Amino acid sequence: MNRRFLPAGAFLAASALALAAHAQPAAPPPLFAVCQACHESTANAGPSVGPNLFGVGGRKAGAAKDFDYSDAMKNSPIVWSADTLAAFIVDPNKSIPGNKMDYSGADAATAKQIADYLMTLKP
Ligand code: HEC
Numbered sequence: 001m002n003r004r005f006l007p008a009g010a011f012l013a014a015s016a017l018a019l020a021a022h023a024q025p026a027a028p029p030p031l032f033a034v035c036q037a038c039h040e041s042t043a044n045a046g047p048s049v050g051p052n053l054f055g056v057g058g059r060k061a062g063a064a065k066d067f068d069y070s071d072a073m074k075n076s077p078i079v080w081s082a083d084t085l086a087a088f089i090v091d092p093n094k095s096i097p098g099n100k101m102d103y104s105g106a107d108a109a110t111a112k113q114i115a116d117y118l119m120t121l122k123p
Pocket of ligand 1: 032034035036037038039049050051053056060061062063064068069070071072073074080085088089098099100101102103106114
């Protein structure tokens with residue numbers, strides 16, 4: 001073993017501990033990767049196939065300024081909360097009939113995890 005690498009290793013270990021000690025942004029649940037095929041979710045990103053989901057909690061459905069929504073979504077009275085998001089993720093077409101999000105839905109436990117995660121995405 002080469003001793004010259006020890007200080008670097010010790011530094012990395014200390015950094016990892018320092019990071020662990022601070023509050024970290026919530027990690028996305030593994031299944032959020034499916035959503036990321038169509039959605040950006042960071043403050044500075046624009047729309048993708050679907051609208052950017054950063055700040056979606058508390059927003060009315062179909063209200064991001066830079067995305068061309070279906071009429072179904074634009075006209076929906078839904079305001080996104082942990083509950084309305086979870087219901088939408090379980091069954092998008094039941095929640096907002098006629099919307100154009102091509103996703104068939106997740107089981108309730110997964111949907112809740114993703115919905116709770118989405119609620120943390122805010123400035
Ligand atoms: C195949 C692409 C695709 C996938 C996969 C997808 N979405 Fe979407 N999503 C869209 C599109 C397109 C819209 C806009 C629908 C419309 O205008 O009718 C949308 C809309 C939404 C909205 C409404 C946002 C708003 O501004 O009102 C939410 C919330 C959402 N998606 C969450 C998710 C989540 C969570 C997942 C993963 C479980 C997911 N989406 C997977 C394409 C996708």
